[in-house]
Amino acid sequence: xxxxxxxxxxxxxxxxxxxxxxxxxxxxxxxxxxxxxxxxxxxxxxxxxxxxxxxxxxxxxxxxxxxxxxxxxxxxxxxxxxxxxxxxxxxxxxxxxxxxxxxxxxxxxxxxxxxxxxxxxxxxxxxxxxxxxxxxxxxxxxxxxxxxxxxxxxxxxxxxxxxxxxxxxxxxxxxxxxxxxxxxxxxxxxxxxxxxxxxxxxxxxxxxxxxxxxxxxxxxxxxxxxxxxxxxxxxxxxxxxxxxxxxxxxxx
Amino acid sequence: xxxxxxxxxxxxxxxxxxxxxxxxxxxxxxxxxxxxxxxxxxxxxxxxxxxxxxxxxxxxxxxxxxxxxxxxxxxxxxxxxxxxxxxxxxxxxxxxxxxxxxxxxxxxxxxxxxxxxxxxxxxxxxxxxxxxxxxxxxxxxxxxxxxxxxxxxxxxxxxxxxxxxxxxxxxxxxxxxxxxxxxxxxxxxxxxxxxxxxxxxxxxxxxxxxxxxxxxxxxxxxxxxxxxxxxxxxxxxxxxxxxxxxxxxxxxxxxxxxxxxxxxxxxxxxxxxxxxxxxxxxxxxxxxxxxxxxxxxxxxxxxxxxxxxxxxxxxxxxxxxxxxxxxxxxxxxxxxxxxxxxxxxxxxxxxxxxxxxxxxxxxxxxxxxxxxxxxxxxxxxxxxxxxxxxxxxxxxxxxxxxxxxxxxxxxxxxxxxxxxxxxxxxxxxxxxxxxxxxxxxxxxxxxxxxxxxxxxxxxxxxxxxxxxxxxxxxxxxxxxxxxxxxxxxxxxxxxxxxxxxxxxxxxxxxxxxxxxxxxxxxxxxxxxxxxxxxxxxxxxxxxxxxxxxxxxxxxxxxxxx
Numbered sequence: 001x002x003x004x005x006x007x008x009x010x011x012x013x014x015x016x017x018x019x020x021x022x023x024x025x026x027x028x029x030x031x032x033x034x035x036x037x038x039x040x041x042x043x044x045x046x047x048x049x050x051x052x053x054x055x056x057x058x059x060x061x062x063x064x065x066x067x068x069x070x071x072x073x074x075x076x077x078x079x080x081x082x083x084x085x086x087x088x089x090x091x092x093x094x095x096x097x098x099x100x101x102x103x104x105x106x107x108x109x110x111x112x113x114x115x116x117x118x119x120x121x122x123x124x125x126x127x128x129x130x131x132x133x134x135x136x137x138x139x140x141x142x143x144x145x146x147x148x149x150x151x152x153x154x155x156x157x158x159x160x161x162x163x164x165x166x167x168x169x170x171x172x173x174x175x176x177x178x179x180x181x182x183x184x185x186x187x188x189x190x191x192x193x194x195x196x197x198x199x200x201x202x203x204x205x206x207x208x209x210x211x212x213x214x215x216x217x218x219x220x221x222x223x224x225x226x227x228x229x230x231x232x233x234x235x236x237x238x239x240x241x242x243x244x245x246x247x248x249x250x251x252x
Numbered sequence: 253x254x255x256x257x258x259x260x261x262x263x264x265x266x267x268x269x270x271x272x273x274x275x276x277x278x279x280x281x282x283x284x285x286x287x288x289x290x291x292x293x294x295x296x297x298x299x300x301x302x303x304x305x306x307x308x309x310x311x312x313x314x315x316x317x318x319x320x321x322x323x324x325x326x327x328x329x330x331x332x333x334x335x336x337x338x339x340x341x342x343x344x345x346x347x348x349x350x351x352x353x354x355x356x357x358x359x360x361x362x363x364x365x366x367x368x369x370x371x372x373x374x375x376x377x378x379x380x381x382x383x384x385x386x387x388x389x390x391x392x393x394x395x396x397x398x399x400x401x402x403x404x405x406x407x408x409x410x411x412x413x414x415x416x417x418x419x420x421x422x423x424x425x426x427x428x429x430x431x432x433x434x435x436x437x438x439x440x441x442x443x444x445x446x447x448x449x450x451x452x453x454x455x456x457x458x459x460x461x462x463x464x465x466x467x468x469x470x471x472x473x474x475x476x477x478x479x480x481x482x483x484x485x486x487x488x489x490x491x492x493x494x495x496x497x498x499x500x501x502x503x504x505x506x507x508x509x510x511x512x513x514x515x516x517x518x519x520x521x522x523x524x525x526x527x528x529x530x531x532x533x534x535x536x537x538x539x540x541x542x543x544x545x546x547x548x549x550x551x552x553x554x555x556x557x558x559x560x561x562x563x564x565x566x567x568x569x570x571x572x573x574x575x576x577x578x579x580x581x582x583x584x585x586x587x588x589x590x591x592x593x594x595x596x597x598x599x600x601x602x603x604x605x606x607x608x609x610x611x612x613x614x615x616x617x618x619x620x621x622x623x624x625x626x627x628x629x630x631x632x633x634x635x636x637x638x639x640x641x642x643x644x645x646x647x648x649x650x651x652x653x654x655x656x657x658x659x660x661x662x663x664x665x666x667x668x669x670x671x672x673x674x675x676x677x678x679x680x681x682x683x684x685x686x687x688x689x690x691x692x693x694x695x696x697x698x699x700x701x702x703x704x705x706x707x708x709x710x711x712x713x714x715x716x717x718x719x720x721x722x723x724x725x726x727x728x729x730x731x732x733x734x735x736x737x738x739x740x741x742x743x744x745x746x747x748x749x750x751x752x753x754x755x756x757x758x759x760x761x762x763x764x765x766x767x768x769x770x771x772x773x774x775x776x777x778x779x780x781x782x783x784x785x786x787x788x789x790x791x792x793x794x795x796x797x798x799x800x801x802x803x804x805x806x807x808x809x810x811x812x813x
Contacts, residue, residue: 054445074367081447092442097460105456108448116452120460121565165446 003066004029005169005201006051011060013046013225020046022225023060028203030168033195035212035233036205038222039245044205047222048173051203053081065168082109085162087191089174091154095147099138099157102146103129106164125164132160136190152183159190169201170194177207184208188215209241275811283808287634293627294688306683309503313679316505326507329495334514337491339578340409340484341477344416346575348477349470351421356428358382362437362458366450390422391798392791394480395762398487399779404597410584412489416480420473427469435462464533467567471526478522482515483672483762492518496675512671519670523705532563601784608788617774618793625770625797628688629757632695636756637749639700644707644745645733661704669701677763688770691763695756703752710744711737750805757801761794771797 006028013021021043028034036044049055050062053069062069064080072080085106093102100123107125108116118124126142133139136156141149146157155175162170172191176184188211195202206212212219212233219236221228221244229240291297357363359382389397398415405411440457444450459466485493492515499507588594647661677694684690714737722732764772771794778787 049445052445053447054441078447078449081445084446086442086445088438088442090438092438094439094457094460096464097456101456101460105443105448106446108443108452108456109446111452113449113451113455116455120455167446 004063005032005065006203007061007063008050009061009063011050011057011062013043013050013055014058019225021050021057024225024227025060026220026227026230028169028201030201031199032218033192033202033216034204034218034220035216036203036220036222037207037209037212037241037244038228041224042222042244043225044222045173046225048086048171048203048205052084052086052171053077078109082165083168085165085167085170087155087158087162087170087172087175089177091151091158091178093146093154093157093161095145097146098123099133099141099144099146099149100126100129102157103132103160103164106132106161106166109165128164129160132163133157135163135194136160137186152179152187155179155183155187156190159187159194163194163198166198167200169203172202172204174205174207176211184211191215279808279811286630290627290630290634293624294631294692296631296689301684301689303683303685309682310679312503313505313508313682317509319506320509320513321504321506322510326510330492330510330514333485333490333492333495333511334518335581337478337481337485337493338518339582340412340416340481340489340491341474342574342578343409343413343582343584344420344481345470345474345477347413347417348420348424348473351417352424352428355382355386355421355425356432357454359386359425360429360432362433362435362440363450363454366440366444366454386422386425387799388422388795389418390426391758391795392419393758393761394419395483395487395765396775396791396794398484398489399775402488403779404594404601405588407488408585408588409489409582410586410588412481412484412491412582413584415484415489416477420477420480424469424473428466431462431465431469432458435465463564467564468530468533471529475519475522475526478519479669479672483674486672486674487765493672493675496672497678500675500678516666516670520666523666529567604782604784605788607785608792609783609785610789614786614789618771618789621771621774622793622797624688625760625764625772626757626801628692628695628760628770629753629801631692632699632760633749633753633756635693635696636699636703636752637745640703640707640749641745643700643704644711647704647708648711649708661708665701665704665708667701668697669699669705671698673698673759673763674766677766681766686769691760691766691769691772694763695759699752699756699759703748706748706752707741707745710741710748714740747809750808754798754802754805757798 004027006026008024008026011021011024012019024043024047036047038044046055050057051064053064056062056070065083067076067080069077069080094105101120104119104123104125111119115124123129130139130142133142133156136159138149138153138156138160141153141157146154149157155178170191175191176187179187191202191204192215194200202216204216213236217233218231219233220230221236221240223244228244229236295301359379361379364376364379394415397418398411401411401414405414435458437458439461440453443453443457448456481489481491482493482496485491485495486497488494492511496508496511496515499505499511643661643665645661646657647665649658673694676697677691680690680693684693718736718740719732722736723729727735760770761772761775764770764774765776771790775787775790775794777783778790
């Protein structure tokens with residue numbers, strides 16, 4: 001694959017009078033593991049929403065897997081979105097469904113409505129769901145009710161759903177902010193391993209800088225909607241990170 | 253911020269008056285004035301209300317409670333009538349759920365938003381059209397639907413099914429859409445962003461989460477359907493209501509008590525079943541008016557409940573099996589829907605209706621009768637609410653204390669709501685002169701039974717800890733109740749009362765059919781004299797009245813949320 005997975009050219013996003021991202025240009029190539037870092041409100045979530053096609057830019061050009069999402073029909077946009085899996089901080093699972101249904105939700109882009117209904121009564125694709133759960137380390141939870149699981153386990157279910165969806169790229173929006181430090185390391189390591197093993201691109205927004213260093217190869221620093229740096233992880237100095245989070249004098 | 257800086261410069265008196273009459277206090281003031289007005293309008297302050305000649309009948313009626321008619325023939329008739337009423341309720345409910353689910357989806361915001369490319373777009377004309385389209389059948393009581401459909405379709409069980417199913421469907425659609433819109437959307441968003449088509453995304457991301465609430469409300473509708481099926485009987489559709497009316501009119505009170513016992517058994521069994529199902533589902537209240545989504549009681553109950561999918565599937569299978577069985581029992585003639593005769597009669601009725609009678613004389617009388625209907629509904633709900641709050645306290649299940657007040661209160665409430673409002677109206681007419689008051693009292697008594705039960709549930713679900721703290725501190729039970737349970741349940745109780753007022757406004761029409769005043773009596777006269785232009789204008793007045801009541805009720809509930 002020679003085309004970049006994502007390509008942003010001078011992208012600006014405004015919510016009313018507030019500018020969330022201004023003139024951001026970047027590319028993400030296949031197989032990269034990219035960390036988005038920066039303080040709250042820097043534009044990390046906005047950037048990820050652009051990347052999964054759920055938000056259109058106010059100005060500039062976005063290309064997802066070589067396509068401009070603003071020019072696609074709803075149907076064609078969905079086809080692109082199916083290639084982009086997202087893991088969220090709050091998991092976004094249905095709490096009162098069994099784990100297997102939440103995992104099978106990864107198939108929904110390919111299933112007809114009738115098949116989707118049938119599967120809610122008699123679960124289909126049990127093998128692939130079981131395999132995905134085994135891959136994320138909770139094989140025994142296939143028929144458990146999702147809200148009986150711990151936070152870390154629910155995040156694993158969300159990752160299993162993305163595995164079943166089998167996208168080209170995985171986006172993760174602060175995937176470890178809702179789990180304890182011990183689980184954080186496990187989840188990050190799991191994401192890295194799965195991306196290596198299944199050859200997927202990873203873009204993850206993080207508050208915990210140490211995982212950006214240890215689990216990603218490239219770091220993009222955002223502050224107030226601007227890209228402050230975009231470097232291989234090895235070249236990001238503690239001073240640069242500190243500058244990213246420092247409270248500006250004018251603001252203080 | 254702006255309000256406080258703006259008021260700072262104002263003179264002291266208007267300021268204090270303004271801040272005194274805001275929000276909840278304004279609602280209280282307006283409510284009290286409205287009740288005072290309604291009381292004079294229904295004629296409570298007029299002398300000469302009681303028809304002394306009727307007391308002998310009342311005595312006979314209650315004496316007959318001790319010797320109900322128990323002959324084998326009559327018991328068989330009672331059983332058959334009970335089954336007919338139950339079958340009407342099941343078929344009507346099934347139809348209303350189909351309409352409710354389709355209409356609920358199409359009138360929910362979340363359905364239309366899921367079909368957009370990106371989040372945050374505005375809702376368009378189709379959404380408004382569905383919403384508006386559902387408002388009309390909702391405003392018209394099922395009994396009026398019944399009277400209309402009888403004219404077009406003739407006397408057939410089909411009439412009862414449609415008369416129940418159409419307005420119930422519109423009501424269910426409204427509530428379903430509210431449930432769907434209040435269900436958290438994070439999972440749905442996640443699926444949509446992953447390129448899942450809207451239908452499948454709703455099926456996996458939203459419906460399962462809304463399902464316990466949808467099912468719980470459906471069982472509440474079953475309770476309502478049983479009551480409405482009985483009332484439809486009163487207007488001639490057969491079943492328990494019809495038999496009660498026959499026995500009452502022929503003064504055979506012994507038979508009436510047998511039928512009332514059947515009504516209580518049917519109504520009680522349905523209410524019990526509905527409560528059990530909700531317990532299993534973890535939806536503690538049958539009706540979530542004004543509960544902030546995800547409130548403590550609800551979240552706790554959801555966490556407690558772990559309905560197995562087998563239980564849910566079992567419920568659905570039993571429910572689905574009841575529909576064909578009921579259809580087999582009452583055998584509606586679906587062919588009538590499309591018969592040439594039906595089309596002819598329908599066309600004729602529509603042609604004769606237009607233009608509606610808008611003459612000044614008619615409008616003046618409509619306005620006067622609308623105000624009378626409004627007054628009846630306000631008086632009725634005030635009585636029902638006041639007694640409902642009192643009766644609900646012993647009727648709430650509690651860990652400590654004697655059991656007999658609980659059963660007594662529960663039993664009385666069940667008795668009051670099991671007897672349909674028109675029958676109550678006829679009983680009141682034994683001892684009262686015809687007019688708005690007996691009708692309003694009938695509505696009040698029937699709704700007291702329903703409201704007391706709803707409030708009792710709110711009392712049961714309230715957080716017990718503040719009460720316990722006070723009791724452990726040595727506070728006498730009554731004092732502790734005044735300072736913990738009562739203030740905590742008042743907002744929910746008031747919300748129920750205002751919500752029920754909307755229902756009362758619709759029901760006020762049906763006591764009119766037995767001569768108890770208001771728009772209902774006019775409607776009966778117009779129907780029997782084939783005055784269709786007049787009928788249409790009465791219906792329009794009714795629609796406006798229900799709309800006004802709905803808006804007022806919603807406005808009153810907002811500040812007490």
